[in-house]
Amino acid sequence: MASVRDGDASGVPVRVYDPAPGSAGRPLVVFLHGGGWVMCGIGTHDATCRRLAAGSGAVVVSVGYRLAPEHPWPAAADDALTVLLWARAQAGALGCDPRRVVPAGDSSGGNLAAVTALRAPELVAGQLLVYPPLDAAAAPAEGRGPGTVPASGSGPASGSGSVSAYGEGYFHTTAHMAWYWEQYGGDPAHPYVSPLRARDVSRLPRTLLVLADCDPLRDEGLAYARRLGAAGVDCTVHLYPGVFHGFLGLPLPAARTALTAVTAWLRATE
Incomplete structure (x- = not known):
């Protein structure tokens, strides 16, 4: 990186990665780290952000959003939107095109990126979702609290292929996911918790979904891709x-x- 600096985006900590200061018109990536909304931070995903910036030429803004359970939903989602708005306002100063802003994230950060795009589709040019959890109701029922709703036709049931095949023994388990959802909170039926349950996804931007085959979350990602494709995205x-x-x-x-x-x-x- 030619420049890496820590800063403040309307009260939210950020780290800005610039591979080529002085450039103009580049994409601007707002990156949300994974960790089940309860772990990790800017530091744990430093290498990933450097690689994204170096390979794409984009400026990457990594977001230090508030973590659960001390700060349950919608704290992280609100921080993500706050930084997106800040990034667009700062795009020119960062050498970026405000029309080329992309929310991105891995795992729970992928959920936050998807939620950010749902909340402000007119402000983003794309969304990059890396093995995101997209449906709180797809996790095992125990531990999800009173807001629980049953899985329905809008998403994969808890007995879907990837949940059954890879729910245990492949690093990330369904038990882990149920615990993360419990810490994060929110109504599982709300689209800003479970993007797969959004009623209208037709206004969303171009999307790249990066999925791992041996992941209980795989089928949620595939289901979201089908929904987006059917809506013309x-x-x-x-x-x-x-x-x-x-x-x-x-x-x-x-x-x-x-x-x-x-x-x-x-x-x-673009």
């Missing part, structure tokens, strides 16, 4: 066989391949 799915949830941050051939594809997609954002 330009949606691309990259499904990587033989890898598990979290693979993008690991030194694996699939991660290198995925990063190359992701950065090419970001460069093409």
Whole structure:
């Protein structure tokens, strides 16, 4: 990176990665880290953000959103939107085009990126979702609290193929996911908790979904892709066989391949 600096975006901590100061008109990525809304932060995803910026030429703004359970929903989602608005306002000063802003994230950060796009579709040029949880009701019922709703035709049931096949023994388990949802809170039927349950996704921007085949969340991602495609949204799915949830941050051939594809997609954002 030519420039990496920590800052404040309307009260939310951020780290800004600029691979080429002085450039203009570039994409601007608002990156939301994973960690089940309860763990990780700007530091844990530093390498990922550097790779995204270096490969795409985009400025990447990594968001230090508030974590659950001390700050349950909608704190993280609100912080994500706050930084998106800040980033658009600062786009010119950062050498970016405000019409090329892309919310992005992995795992729970992918959920936040999807929610941000749903909340402000007119402000974003794309959304990059890396193995995101998209339906709180797809997790096992225990521990989800009084807001629980049954899985329905809007998303995969808890007995879907990926949940049954990869719910245990592949790093990220359905038990983990149920606990994360419990800490995060919110009504599982609300689209800003469970984007897969949004009634209208037709206004969403071009989308790239990066999915791991050996992941209980795989079918949620595929279901979202089908919904977007049926609504006329330009949606691309990259499904990587033989890898598990979290693979993008690991030194694996699939991660290198995925990063190359992701950065090419970001460069093409208009």
